[in-house]
Amino acid sequence: MSNAFVSLQKLSLAYGQTVVVPELNLDIREGELIALLGPSGCGKTTTMRAIAGLMTPQSGKIHIGGVDMTHTPANKRGIGLVFQSYALFPHLTAFENVAFGLRLKKMPVSEIKSRVEEGLNTVGLSHLADRKPAEMSGGQQQRLSLARSLVMEPKVLLLDEPLSNLDARLRLDMRTELQRLQRATGITMIFVTHDQAEALALADRIVLMKDGVIEQVGTPDELYNNPASKFAADFFGFENIFAIKGSNIIGSNGSLTANFDAENGHLAWRPSAISVGSGPFQGTVMGVSFAGEQREYVIKTDFGQIKAANPAADPVYEIGTLVAFDLPSKSAWHLPNVGNDS
Ligand SMILES: Nc1ncnc2c1ncn2[C@@H]1O[C@H](COP(=O)(O)OP(=O)(O)OP(=O)(O)O)[C@@H](O)[C@H]1O
Numbered sequence: 279m280s281n282a283f284v285s286l287q288k289l290s291l292a293y294g295q296t297v298v299v300p301e302l303n304l305d306i307r308e309g310e311l312i313a314l315l316g317p318s319g320c321g322k323t324t325t326m327r328a329i330a331g332l333m334t335p336q337s338g339k340i341h342i343g344g345v346d347m348t349h350t351p352a353n354k355r356g357i358g359l360v361f362q363s364y365a366l367f368p369h370l371t372a373f374e375n376v377a378f379g380l381r382l383k384k385m386p387v388s389e390i391k392s393r394v395e396e397g398l399n400t401v402g403l404s405h406l407a408d409r410k411p412a413e414m415s416g417g418q419q420q421r422l423s424l425a426r427s428l429v430m431e432p433k434v435l436l437l438d439e440p441l442s443n444l445d446a447r448l449r450l451d452m453r454t455e456l457q458r459l460q461r462a463t464g465i466t467m468i469f470v471t472h473d474q475a476e477a478l479a480l481a482d483r484i485v486l487m488k489d490g491v492i493e494q495v496g497t498p499d500e501l502y503n504n505p506a507s508k509f510a511a512d513f514f515g516f517e518n519i520f521a522i523k524g525s526n527i528i529g530s531n532g533s534l535t536a537n538f539d540a541e542n543g544h545l546a547w548r549p550s551a552i553s554v555g556s557g558p559f560q561g562t563v564m565g566v567s568f569a570g571e572q573r574e575y576v577i578k579t580d581f582g583q584i585k586a587a588n589p590a591a592d593p594v595y596e597i598g599t600l601v602a603f604d605l606p607s608k609s610a611w612h613l614p615n616v617g618n619d620s
Pocket residue numbers: 293296298316317318319320321322323324325472
């Protein structure tokens with residue numbers, strides 16, 4: 279607790295009477311890259327706004343660098359922000375947008391020039407230094423917003439879906455660039471996304487939120503391989519999750535009698551763990567889609583819907599075909615104590 283660089287303690291956040299985050303506790307180490315992950319509306323942006331000082335908590339504390347900053351104004355917290363809306367100055371060029379904060383700091387002109395050039399170069403916008411935001415694409419504006427924060431060399435950088443408007447290729451490049459920057463500068467970064475692949479690729483630790491509550495905190499490895507709840511398992515790609523009672527699985531349409539290696543809780547399989555073509559169970563193909571290396575199947579069964587995947591080179595089973603499949607016990611993830619959470 280005490281050597282945390284950013285510490286959120288019993289933080290309660292509300293809009294008027296509506297409590298969005300009831301009680302959040304989170305410690306972040308200096309230089310850590312944290313991904314805040316969760317479905318739309320779970321309170322990610324709200325949490326970031328509180329850390330940044332853009333909203334006052336109902337109760338609880340925010341410590342940054344060992345100092346209680348719960349009531350410190352936003353501009354005194356040493357925090358950089360890149361938000362969903364870029365909030366660029368429309369009347370200023372890209373260069374001047376990035377220079378703005380440095381000019382406020384009364385930095386020598388020559389240093390401003392070199393820092394801005396370096397910042398624009400980092401995000402691949404050197405060639406657009408004289409453009410105004412309205413003359414740039416959404417992705418370019420997003421990168422400009424990132425450059426503007428980086429040049430201020432904040433102690434903590436908060437990024438709220440900073441890559442959401444970029445195409446797949448640029449997104450990968452920027453992801454790598456962000457990670458490199460973070461390692462090189464040692465800035466503590468909190469990065470909001472609702473893309474699990476992005477969180478897995480980038481973060482030192484992932485904080486998974488649901489309805490304003492932290493479901494699980496851990497390394498990408500831990501969340502991917504050891505999800506602690508049905509919600510976490512579902513979020514990390516275990517799309518086939520069934521309750522289990524007395525070693526039978528209970529689906530939405532009925533139960534399946536079989537001897538699974540568990541007696542209660544849930545069993546979960548990734549689609550890639552279920553192959554179509556052989557096995558003790560049967561179902562009808564409702565959908566089939568090509569996904570590069572794999573072919574994905576949606577199968578209707580007597581106990582509910584199954585998502586399976588075969589290597590793309592395997593024979594194709596068309597819609598309407600009755601197929602056999604297996605739910606291998608050895609590749610099931612067992613969630614013992616999660617009751618009926620959704
Ligand atoms: N200014 C506001 N006034 C009232 N309610 C708000 C306000 N801003 C957000 N909310 C509500 O608070 C909840 C959390 O919102 P928040 O913006 O933190 O979600 P989020 O996790 O960032 O979602 P997204 O992934 O869609 O950006 C939502 O139910 C939202 O409707």
